[in-house]
Amino acid sequence: MSRPLAPNEIRITAQRAQTVYVTYALHAFEGSLPHAPGIAYDFVILRGMGQSIQTCVNIAEILKKRLPGLFQNTHITSELVQKQKGNGTKGKRSKQQLVAYISVKLSKTPLDPEDVGFQPPAIRTMKRVRIALVGCDMSGKTTLHTTMQGEMEVAETGQTFLLEDAGPDEKQWGRTLNVVHGMVWIVDATDALRCGESKSALLRCRHAYPYLPYVVLLNQKRFPPHPRQCSAIVVGEVWDTEQHVSFPCDCQTGRGVQEAMEYLASLMPQGVESRF
Numbered sequence: 198m199s200r201p202l203a204p205n206e207i208r209i210t211a212q213r214a215q216t217v218y219v220t221y222a223l224h225a226f227e228g229s230l231p232h233a234p235g236i237a238y239d240f241v242i243l244r245g246m247g248q249s250i251q252t253c254v255n256i257a258e259i260l261k262k263r264l265p266g267l268f269q270n271t272h273i274t275s276e277l278v279q280k281q282k283g284n285g286t287k288g289k290r291s292k293q294q295l296v297a298y299i300s301v302k303l304s305k306t307p308l309d310p311e312d313v314g315f316q317p318p319a320i321r322t323m324k325r326v327r328i329a330l331v332g333c334d335m336s337g338k339t340t341l342h343t344t345m346q347g348e349m350e351v352a353e354t355g356q357t358f359l360l361e362d363a364g365p366d367e368k369q370w371g372r373t374l375n376v377v378h379g380m381v382w383i384v385d386a387t388d389a390l391r392c393g394e395s396k397s398a399l400l401r402c403r404h405a406y407p408y409l410p411y412v413v414l415l416n417q418k419r420f421p422p423h424p425r426q427c428s429a430i431v432v433g434e435v436w437d438t439e440q441h442v443s444f445p446c447d448c449q450t451g452r453g454v455q456e457a458m459e460y461l462a463s464l465m466p467q468g469v470e471s472r473f
């Protein structure tokens with residue numbers, strides 16, 4: 198605990214007011230620390246020991262309320278520490294004491310969901326939620342984005358979903374997927390030949406972003422410009438409906454999309470208060 202700390206590492210002590218630490222952390226996220234000007238940190242780490250553990254947890258909860266969408270990773274360890282006792286006349290006695298340490302990492306970008314201390318952000322409490330529209334090229338992402346004019350209201354939770362088109366290039370999807378809270382996977386359900394391609398791409402995304410809630414839209418392109426090319430595909434026969442929850446829809450009219458979004462909203466993590 199005695200090594201020098203980086204500007205975005207904060208050692209919490211019981212002596213100072215919590216607001217001092219909260220303000221400091223907010224400045225670190227915003228890039229307005231006096232000794233690190235212009236550096237907006239992606240994450241901060243709060244460290245506390247012994248009696249300051251509770252303070253550390255409180256500060257984390259306050260920060261998560263102030264900056265909704267923060268991912269959290271908490272670790273607790275304990276160490277044996279030598280404590281010196283006595284005034285010297287009888288000789289110094291040293292006593293070993295077990296001291297608990299906590300470190301709480303709060304991050305704007307996703308943390309490893311496999312980690313035992315992982316806590317997803319409380320997206321359910323956020324008013325505006327970013328949702329990526331992803332899928333193979335020509336699936337209907339841009340069409341849906343245009344139809345919905347970039348956003349949708351979710352009646353069930355009272356949230357606004359801000360839609361972000363991830364674009365045709367899979368190599369670029371990370372730019373969007375790294376910053377959103379959920380994903381809508383769009384499949385061109387009129388193109389049987391590319392169904393397998395779409396499934397594999399979705400699996401790759403799920404592997405890379407396992408914490409992202411998602412739903413599949415089977416774009417049926419009901420009123421295609423060239424009806425002969427677009428023979429409708431029976432939903433479920435081609436797409437893997439057992440593995441992925443999917444909704445038939447029509448990206449041009451928006452039919453079926455609302456139901457899918459309500460379902461996606463129901464998957465959003467509530468967030469959990471720390472139990473220390």
Ligand SMILES: Nc1nc2c(ncn2[C@@H]2O[C@H](COP(=O)(O)OP(=O)(O)OP(=O)(O)O)[C@@H](O)[C@H]2O)c(=O)[nH]1
Pocket residue numbers: 332333334335336337338339340341364365366416417418419420421422447448449450
């Ligand atoms: N009739 C009809 N056509 C659709 C529908 N959705 C998409 N299309 C057509 O399908 C084609 C591809 O749609 P886009 O929205 O451009 O697909 P995209 O996923 O954005 O494609 P990329 O940008 O290449 O990744 C366009 O010609 C759209 O007009 C639909 O619901 N009905």
Ligand SMILES: [Mg+2]
Pocket residue numbers: 338339340362364365
């Ligand atoms: Mg497009």
